[in-house]
Amino acid sequence: MASVFLYHVVGDLTVAKPELMKFVETKTVESTIRAIRDSTESGIPVWRWRSIKAIGVENAEMRQQRFLGILNTLDIVGFLARESCLQDHEKALKTPVSEIVVPNNSLLREVDPATRLIDALEMMKQGVKRLLVPKSVQWKGMSKKFSILYNGKWLKNINAGNQVNGIPSSSQPSSSAPIRKFCCLSREDVIRFLIGCLGALAPIPLSPISSLGAINQDYSIVEASVPAVEAIRNLPHDPSAIAVVEPTPDGEYRIIGEISACKLWRCDYISAAFALFNLSAGQFVMGVDDNAANRSDPEDEVNSAAGNDTFASNGVSSTKAKRFSSRSIGFMGSSLGPNRGSHRTVYRGRSAPLTCKVTSSLAAVMAQMLSHRATHVWVTGQDDDDVLVGVVGYADILHAVTRQPLSISFPT
Numbered sequence: 001m002a003s004v005f006l007y008h009v010v011g012d013l014t015v016a017k018p019e020l021m022k023f024v025e026t027k028t029v030e031s032t033i034r035a036i037r038d039s040t041e042s043g044i045p046v047w048r049w050r051s052i053k054a055i056g057v058e059n060a061e062m063r064q065q066r067f068l069g070i071l072n073t074l075d076i077v078g079f080l081a082r083e084s085c086l087q088d089h090e091k092a093l094k095t096p097v098s099e100i101v102v103p104n105n106s107l108l109r110e111v112d113p114a115t116r117l118i119d120a121l122e123m124m125k126q127g128v129k130r131l132l133v134p135k136s137v138q139w140k141g142m143s144k145k146f147s148i149l150y151n152g153k154w155l156k157n158i159n160a161g162n163q164v165n166g167i168p169s170s171s172q173p174s175s176s177a178p179i180r181k182f183c184c185l186s187r188e189d190v191i192r193f194l195i196g197c198l199g200a201l202a203p204i205p206l207s208p209i210s211s212l213g214a215i216n217q218d219y220s221i222v223e224a225s226v227p228a229v230e231a232i233r234n235l236p237h238d239p240s241a242i243a244v245v246e247p248t249p250d251g252e253y254r255i256i257g258e259i260s261a262c263k264l265w266r267c268d269y270i271s272a273a274f275a276l277f278n279l280s281a282g283q284f285v286m287g288v289d290d291n292a293a294n295r296s297d298p299e300d301e302v303n304s305a306a307g308n309d310t311f312a313s314n315g316v317s318s319t320k321a322k323r324f325s326s327r328s329i330g331f332m333g334s335s336l337g338p339n340r341g342s343h344r345t346v347y348r349g350r351s352a353p354l355t356c357k358v359t360s361s362l363a364a365v366m367a368q369m370l371s372h373r374a375t376h377v378w379v380t381g382q383d384d385d386d387v388l389v390g391v392v393g394y395a396d397i398l399h400a401v402t403r404q405p406l407s408i409s410f411p412t
Contacts, residue, residue, distance in 0.1 A: 224282025257285025
């Protein structure tokens with residue numbers, strides 16, 4: 001076990017983290033679109049409204065019960081792609097998020113700042129996506145020495161405390177005074193911290209992902225000819241992504257794109273929903289572009305979503321028909337080329353899937369995910385860049401970095 005997991009605690013990762021602003025279930029879809037831009041992993045935690053009848057200070061158990069679930073961008077686009085929402089998208093934007101989010105309060109766990117990093121990783125490996133950490137003015141982060149001393153003191157009381165799934169319960173704050181301010185740590189925050197400690201994790205970071213068992217073969221696919229809306233009928237939870245593929249004569253699948261929460265992050269949600277409802281999966285991810293359309297500014301996505309235009313869908317009349325464009329949902333590359341207005345073109349740009357090879361190192365995959373703010377990387381074969389063999393997500397990386405570096409083979 002790498003010493004970095006034992007010498008560091010969760011509090012080390014909370015330095016400079018902003019205070020959590022709870023997003024309650026009564027907020028509208030339109031409010032969610034604004035708030036989700038600043039979220040991590042393309043999702044936002046949703047909380048039940050605290051009753052005014054609640055008496056006394058809210059404890060950890062009460063906060064855990066009040067946590068509802070995590071709403072991501074794919075959930076929002078999938079909801080807006082319903083026929084009823086396309087007919088009246090202004091009404092859809094006023095829908096409370098309580099009608100969309102899938103209840104699952106096991107996705108978040110409140111922990112003490114003195115919780116060891118290894119214990120936090122174990123929680124995330126078991127399905128926790130967010131850690132709720134108390135903040136206080138006294139907490140300034142830990143030096144390595146203080147981390148050991150503080151954590152040693154905390155470890156003495158493990159047997160006396162409650163345990164959940166073999167993991168020490170950290171619901172009690174390190175101070176007896178009530179703490180009302182919190183910050184939220186995501187798996188992206190943990191990976192970002194770990195990539196700064198690659199030397200301490202050697203030789204695991206330089207090992208190929210295939211030898212670490214980091215390639216997950218349990219992933220979702222949809223053929224390019226299938227209607228895009230069918231791809232999101234049963235959304236995968238981790239990662240929240242569906243690979244769009246084309247079958248090969250050899251019985252394999254060639255990846256051409258993906259429909260995922262991170263690809264739809266900061267998009268024009270109404271345009272994306274319209275395209276999802278009307279196009280095939282292949283057309284959706286390739287971004288069939290109308291060169292006459294204006295390029296959408298990501299800063300205007302909410303204004304576009306809250307505009308007065310209505311859609312024409314399946315014969316439904318509209319005051320102004322909105323035509324799908326890869327520009328409008330953010331699938332365009334940075335340059336348009338010299339022949340911008342001459343003909344219709346198919347662009348991939350940002351819609352191209354993020355891929356690596358089975359021989360790629362774990363450090364390279366981690367860097368890919370962080371630089372693209374992605375929750376996963378698709379894995380292709382060693383000899384063919386497009387033949388899909390698996391996916392690597394946050395959970396797979398956490399399993400890989402915590403394994404014992406035994407019998408790890410390097411490519412020759």
